[in-house]
Amino acid sequence: MRRVVLVLGTAVAAIGVGLALGELLVRLALGPPARILYTGSFRDAQTDFDVVYGVTPEGLRRTCGPAPDANGPRIAVLGDSFVFGQGVRDCEDFVSLLNLRSRDERFLNFGIIGGEIADYPIVARDLLADTDGVVVAFFGNDVEGRGRSVLGRLADLSSAFGLIRRARRAWTLYRIREADRDGGGTIAFFEGRPNNVLSVLRESADGMRRMAEPSPDEIADFRTRFARLAEDLLRRFGPERVWITCVPDGQTVSPSFAEFIRQQGGSVAPFGAPGPAYELVRELSREHGLRFVDVFPGFLPDGDALYHPHDLHWTPAGQRRMAELLAGPLGLDAAGAPGAQAAPAPVVPSAAP
16 A cells, blocks of 8 residues: 555656656746737738738737836736737837837737637746836626636646647647538628628627627626736836726628628617716726726717728727826827827826725
């Protein structure tokens, strides 16, 4: 019996050493778990755009702007594909446009295509130690949520498991795209190219509407996640260096985009109103003492020009509008970008923590 215990103990110890060594090697090569959320450059050919994204050696979206002051403040911008700048070329993303307006601050694009609120605390933990403030731009599907599998939770803690998650995502995407060309995948095509909206509607005719109008269970889960993120960001930066905003859902401000959803058999949220997801982010920002930048009024008057007609993301004009609306609250010179004029964006004052 003692021999069996000794053999088992030795085997467990060997496995533990192997796992630790593997984790160490992956961390040395690729960095902490959050770094593995970011991928290299790739071509994104969709119905309304065909773009090759430039990225930094660390995997972040390449941003443009004047050479930063080495001693100037560094402001991280967190969010999903809207922050990354899906659908626009390098230098057209709003983070680059903020840099063009800034004299001292340097804005860093930490956007992740497919990112969600579960990713943001991981990025803050691993990558924001050298930053002086943060802008978080939510979108309705952050509230809609997807949750973390056991593998996902391990990948949040371990670079080795993060590498497995990245490989699984790449393989799944490859199989879906290849299968779809034969009519069997979950990525839908429109006018011969992959289409985000039709892919959502293939899963559910209510899929787009639910981005603006999440369920009570999703709202409850988001409240918990938001509270944890708010606590972390306040501890890191203080209330004066955290800005929260929410991307208006295209179906609520662009008549053409809403009509495209209807034509494809999907249901849409009411036009002209921010929607429950947007209002929830506003409410929680106030509740946790964070400044909320209300950009919805600035997108409503000419939404058709700001969103792609067959895709939920912004056109270059939409990216410019977001930069204009954030410039004032961030204390930037509205005239910093040639020919640009910032539209006013109300800021909810910080409540007492």
